[in-house]
Amino acid sequence: MEQFFTTLGIWLGVLFTFAIFSFLYKDNHFYKIAEQIFVGLSAGYWFVYTIFFILIPNLYDPLTQDFNANWIKLIPAILGIMMLMRLIPKIEWVSRYPISVVIGTTSGVFFLRYLKSDVLNQLTATMINPFIGESWVIIIGNLMLIIGTICGVIYFYFSKKHTGALGVSAKIGIYFLMISFGAAFGYTAMARISLLIGRLQFLLGDWLGIIQP
């Protein structure tokens, strides 16, 4: 029986893979069916997951097992219910309060962490002696890091017209930005091809058995 379901799973996977790939030729009913099944399954999965893996272990179980020690969990529960009021137009305004609590708390928690990790530590990592390096490649890399950071920041300084030295620095900054966007695009292309490789490894390996899965 287990073997039957494994084989059925592989065949379903194959059918859905081809249905999705068929969109590359042109939009068609097979693609639409596969897309809608995927969306429906995802929504159903997450609905069940939220109830059984978030609401029950984090709210229902603690409250039913030891209410006195966990009554404070009622506060987020009430805020969650208030958030759902958004679905009723007449009392939609109620949902603004839990949203403000979420935004306020998130800002407070994230501010310090981001300030340390993304601002202070990044700045410290850039404040290096560029000429200390094992090889000339590292030294050039260090210099590029410093020049790129400074010029990149200058490009986003809009309080003064970009002319003269400021203009030249901003121009260098934009070149660094363009190169970084190009590198990011390269990584994205690699990631997308990796996904195709994953699908083909499934088709050629698990389904056809031509290659080792």
Add this chain to the structure above:
Amino acid sequence: MGKAKQIDRRWIFLLIFIGVALPLIFTIGLPLETTKNVQMVYDMVESMPKGSKALISFDYDPASMPELHPMAKALLKHCFDKDINLIFTAMWPMGVQMAEDIMAQLQDDYPDLKYGEDYVNLGFKAGGMVTIQSMGKNFREIFPKDMNGNDIDELPIMDGINNFNNIGFIFSLSAGAPGIKEWVQIAHDAYGRPTSGGCTGVSAPAMLPYVNEQQQLTGLLAGLKAAAEYEILIKTPGTAISGMDAQSIAHLIIIIFIAIGNINYWRNKKAEKKGGK
């Protein structure tokens, strides 16, 4: 540009499909060099004493399996070969299954591994950064039980693990948020623990700045290429290496089409200028 001069994009799709499929069937074995970031991860694992403990967070789902599964497998193999005990956790719900799947694949290679002694799966916990922060204060508050419902005080691997202090290193296999960024912000920047990660190619440019002088990240495995490099380092070829031939051919096809597109563009521009005169 006249429409008649444009290549039907479906030819490009077909060529990419063939370009990826053929190298998977007929291996070419194109050379691959190890990069510094991958070497740093390898060296970090190598430097861990026998019996030390590492925390591996599976922060991805099946959508990112082709990129992250090979590197997860290679990393876990390396850790088990070095007798490093592994504590699995997940900041993504499906991460739990990802860890389970890798362990099922490794079962034949490591039949003597004992659950609860050599490795443990603590499961998923919602909350991202807040959860990680609480783990840094008290593990048991967040994970009183493992994913099978066992009390973690009864598991030998969790002896002496109350927070991040006795963890040798932390490694996040990440496809987005919560993931590497959150682990860096808390585990490294707040608690000072060596932290590293593996991510998808798409998120690599956002993660690379953390590999810096401050060692916010100790190396980074970015995308399938890094997974292939790691497989080379541990001398265990896997699906990442076999995928790299296909990756290279696909990139070559993309580069050729970019060149053709640009040449076509300049030719048309020249023709338009001539026509204008």
